[in-house]
Amino acid sequence: MTHQFCADPVIADLWHPIAARADIGAGQMQETTLLDEPLAYTIDDAGNPAVWRSAGAQSLPVLERYGYLWTCLGNAPPDIFPIPEYAEPDRRRFNAASIGVHVSAPRAVENFLDMSHFPYVHTGILGDETHTEVKEYDVETSTERDEILATRCRFFQPKPSTAADHGVEVDYIYRVPHPYCAVLYKSSVIDEARHDVIGIFVQPMTQERIRAHMLICVLDDRSTDATIRQFQQVVFGQDKPILENQLPKRLPLDPKAESPVRADKVSIAYRRWLAHKGVTYGVIPVAA
Amino acid sequence: MSGAPDVMWYPVAASHDLPFRHVFHARLLDQELAVWRADDGFINIWQNRCLHRGVRLSIGINDGRELKCQYHGWRYANRTAGCTYIPAHPDRAPARTITNRVFPCVERYGLIWSALETPEGEPASGLSLDENPLVLRGIAVRAPSGTVSRALQDFHTGATVFVQPTDRAGCVIRGLISPAPEAAKRLETLRHYNDMFSALRDTAEQAA
Numbered sequence: 279m280t281h282q283f284c285a286d287p288v289i290a291d292l293w294h295p296i297a298a299r300a301d302i303g304a305g306q307m308q309e310t311t312l313l314d315e316p317l318a319y320t321i322d323d324a325g326n327p328a329v330w331r332s333a334g335a336q337s338l339p340v341l342e343r344y345g346y347l348w349t350c351l352g353n354a355p356p357d358i359f360p361i362p363e364y365a366e367p368d369r370r371r372f373n374a375a376s377i378g379v380h381v382s383a384p385r386a387v388e389n390f391l392d393m394s395h396f397p398y399v400h401t402g403i404l405g406d407e408t409h410t411e412v413k414e415y416d417v418e419t420s421t422e423r424d425e426i427l428a429t430r431c432r433f434f435q436p437k438p439s440t441a442a443d444h445g446v447e448v449d450y451i452y453r454v455p456h457p458y459c460a461v462l463y464k465s466s467v468i469d470e471a472r473h474d475v476i477g478i479f480v481q482p483m484t485q486e487r488i489r490a491h492m493l494i495c496v497l498d499d500r501s502t503d504a505t506i507r508q509f510q511q512v513v514f515g516q517d518k519p520i521l522e523n524q525l526p527k528r529l530p531l532d533p534k535a536e537s538p539v540r541a542d543k544v545s546i547a548y549r550r551w552l553a554h555k556g557v558t559y560g561v562i563p564v565a566a
Numbered sequence: 567m568s569g570a571p572d573v574m575w576y577p578v579a580a581s582h583d584l585p586f587r588h589v590f591h592a593r594l595l596d597q598e599l600a601v602w603r604a605d606d607g608f609i610n611i612w613q614n615r616c617l618h619r620g621v622r623l624s625i626g627i628n629d630g631r632e633l634k635c636q637y638h639g640w641r642y643a644n645r646t647a648g649c650t651y652i653p654a655h656p657d658r659a660p661a662r663t664i665t666n667r668v669f670p671c672v673e674r675y676g677l678i679w680s681a682l683e684t685p686e687g688e689p690a691s692g693l694s695l696d697e698n699p700l701v702l703r704g705i706a707v708r709a710p711s712g713t714v715s716r717a718l719q720d721f722h723t724g725a726t727v728f729v730q731p732t733d734r735a736g737c738v739i740r741g742l743i744s745p746a747p748e749a750a751k752r753l754e755t756l757r758h759y760n761d762m763f764s765a766l767r768d769t770a771e772q773a774a
Contacts, residue, residue: 388619394654398639410639410653520637523622525598525615537617537664541654 284313286559290352295479295491297347298373311483313351344493345373359455363475364495374492374510381521382560383458383480383488384529389517390460390478391452393433394541399516402436409434412541419547426454426551428544440501440509442467457557468497485560486527530562575689576730577677577740580701591624593732604644605630611680612647613667616640642666675742676701699744705763709774711737717770739763
């Protein structure tokens with residue numbers, strides 16, 4: 279079998295998540311795939327991680343951030359994007375799940391940034407069919423921070439989190455600090471001044487297959503870890519069949535390829551940002 | 567049969583594949599199709615993706631008048647395939663340009679026929695329109711339609727057989743028995759043809 283390794287330097291030169299650290303038993307060797315390359319990884323008895331290419335055993339750089347192992351197949355940048363809230367000691371922080379999905383990484387990220395599917399895909403949890411309107415929100419693409427920021431997002435949610443016992447209009451902020459990673463900040467039902475933080479870190483196994491790693495970093499002094507995990511897994515389990523039925527699987531970057539509406543402002547900015555960066559892996563580039 | 571494949575009628579489903587308010591996932595010449603019957607009896611054959619974000623409409627909801635996409639609730643009208651409602655913007659009428667691609671359709675002899683471009687005339691079947699044949703189970707084969715058609719010519723099946731090309735590597739054998747056998751013989755007939763075409767499938771797939 280011949281492999282088509284990733285020929286996209288923009289993507290190859292990024293850190294990508296490959297596993298939740300908590301899922302790796304000390305001394306165990308495990309295997310995964312990143313950008314069509316078979317990799318192996320382990321954590322030794324002293325707690326130090328190592329990652330290498332399965333073919334030839336060439337060792338790869340490794341970074342531990344937000345509870346995950348990250349590696350890079352090209353020229354590794356000094357660090358990955360910051361999430362300052364991760365350092366706050368009163369937060370519940372863990373991997374909710376690493377779920378395989380037969381879709382491209384950018385389709386999964388775009389779904390994570392989308393509010394208008396809540397009433398239809400997450401009925402009774404993140405939305406309901408009597409509140410479908412997506413109100414005007416703001417999107418900014420920062421060249422200085424090299425990320426997309428969507429602010430003033432508001433949506434009525436019947437059950438916004440495990441800590442909520444009634445429906446509320448929830449405020450959201452979305453960040454896209456990496457072509458295959460997004461972070462959302464939603465108003466906490468426990469502390470009005472703070473936000474729950476949820477991250478999706480997509481591991482591109484191939485152009486059309488991913489593992490989605492879901493970071494939980496929330497304020498909740500009532501629920502067990504299992505309850506919080508289950509909530510996120512139910513939600514992601516609702517997205518998975520939708521994502522696997524999207525055609526084509528790769529994200530088309532030509533603005534005329536699909537039919538966006540005003541509610542898709544952040545998705546339009548995301549596609550434009552990927553095109554501007556020259557990303558080709560997992561997308562259908564704009565025809566020259 | 568002659569002519570360009572794009573402008574020929576092929577069966578893409580059986581009438582019994584379209585029970586009340588179902589959406590059937592079909593495939594013809596590499597094109598995925600969403601096939602659904604509205605409550606007024608009209609059969610819609612559409613490109614199988616929502617124009618918004620590409621989700622298959624065959625996982626959508628047929629409410630009898632419209633087809634609703636599972637992802638964002640966009641609705642498309644029976645007959646015209648025009649988008650009628652975008653829930654994210656309930657006060658704005660969808661642009662007229664948001665209309666799905668439709669494919670031609672006729673229902674004959676218990677089969678649903680379609681084509682990529684509208685052919686002239688009727689599906690060539692050798693049957694007369696007043697016949698009411700027994701429709702056999704469609705048998706999907708992972709072998710090209712040309713190979714399977716040639717293999718069928720050597721079979722003296724006693725059935726009227728059509729081959730639906732799904733893509734370059736696959737097809738579906740669709741057979742009709744006319745006149746339909748009496749009720750007591752129906753099950754036996756279905757079993758007989760199921761065995762015959764399954765054996766043909768196995769041979770064709772081994773050769774492919």
